[in-house]
Amino acid sequence: MSKRIDAIDLNVYYGNFLAVEGVNINIEPKTVTAFIGPSGCGKTTFLRTINRMHEVLPGARAEGKLLLDGDDIYGPGVDPVTVRTMVGMVFQRPNPFPTMSIRDNVLAGIKLNGKSMSKSDADDVVERSLKGANLWNEVKDRLDRPGSGLSGGQQQRLCIARTIAVKPDVILMDEPCSALDPISTLAVEDLINELKDEYTVVIVTHNMQQAARVSDKTAFFNIAGTGKPGKLIEYAPTQEIFNNPKEKSTEDYVSGRFG
Numbered sequence: 737m738s739k740r741i742d743a744i745d746l747n748v749y750y751g752n753f754l755a756v757e758g759v760n761i762n763i764e765p766k767t768v769t770a771f772i773g774p775s776g777c778g779k780t781t782f783l784r785t786i787n788r789m790h791e792v793l794p795g796a797r798a799e800g801k802l803l804l805d806g807d808d809i810y811g812p813g814v815d816p817v818t819v820r821t822m823v824g825m826v827f828q829r830p831n832p833f834p835t836m837s838i839r840d841n842v843l844a845g846i847k848l849n850g851k852s853m854s855k856s857d858a859d860d861v862v863e864r865s866l867k868g869a870n871l872w873n874e875v876k877d878r879l880d881r882p883g884s885g886l887s888g889g890q891q892q893r894l895c896i897a898r899t900i901a902v903k904p905d906v907i908l909m910d911e912p913c914s915a916l917d918p919i920s921t922l923a924v925e926d927l928i929n930e931l932k933d934e935y936t937v938v939i940v941t942h943n944m945q946q947a948a949r950v951s952d953k954t955a956f957f958n959i960a961g962t963g964k965p966g967k968l969i970e971y972a973p974t975q976e977i978f979n980n981p982k983e984k985s986t987e988d989y990v991s992g993r994f995g
């Protein structure tokens with residue numbers, strides 16, 4: 737089930753350093769949102785607060801509210817591990833477990849969550865997840881071979897299958913195509929378009945064409961200078977951000993005048 741994301745006055749710190757300040761954003765379910773902006777403006781930092789992944793770094797913390805369908809993921813008693821099953825993450829470099837079979841890679845997240853299931857249920861999950869990641873036809877005859885034997889693009893789709901397998905509500909992607917060749921990139925972009933039928937998708941990308949191709953809405957983040965916090969400057973339908981932005985800095989960035 738796809739969920740709505742609302743950030744309210746969200747600040748993110750690394751120790752005493754305020755990296756991202758005052759983010760307010762409302763992301764609708766079943767949409768793809770792209771985060772764009774110059775290096776260091778806090779795109780990845782903010783993305784990681786949506787599933788509390790920043791907390792794995794000592795000293796990193798968030799203030800404010802982050803609601804998933806109205807429930808604060810920073811509320812008292814909320815377990816970050818539970819949050820991460822609702823909000824999956826796909827990273828820049830495909831990171832399948834190299835010696836594990838394709839099948840076991842898909843099931844890895846479920847097993848980590850301590851769930852046991854029958855062989856036929858596991859087979860169903862593997863097939864559903866690989867089909868959902870547009871990878872089934874390419875791997876169905878070699879499910880017991882290691883994940884590392886796949887191409888980079890296939891490995892990234894395997895990681896997406898692993899994310900889908902736990903039935904998240906939201907999928908976060910941090911530059912998921914930056915390590916891929918153009919053909920694999922197109923395959924992952926096609927997949928992102930399909931994923932929004934079931935999930936809320938948020939993607940960090942440096943590639944403006946990619947943001948324009950895959951996203952419904954785009955959030956432009958910016959930074960006033962080194963040591964200053966990153967801020968969300970403008971969030972609007974992608975067409976508007978690229979063709980008719982309200983803020984001068986958005987226009988300068990999307991037209992390639994800085995960054």
Ligand SMILES: Nc1ncnc2c1ncn2[C@@H]1O[C@H](COP(=O)(O)OP(=O)(O)OP(=O)(O)O)[C@@H](O)[C@H]1O
Nearest residue numbers: 750755773774775776777778779780781782793966
């Ligand atoms: N682990 C960390 N410890 C301390 N500061 C960090 C850490 N990670 C990021 N930062 C700082 O937080 C700020 C935001 O970084 P972040 O990586 O979120 O930006 P970004 O917009 O994703 O950049 P890029 O486009 O280069 O990936 C930067 O000033 C960065 O140096």
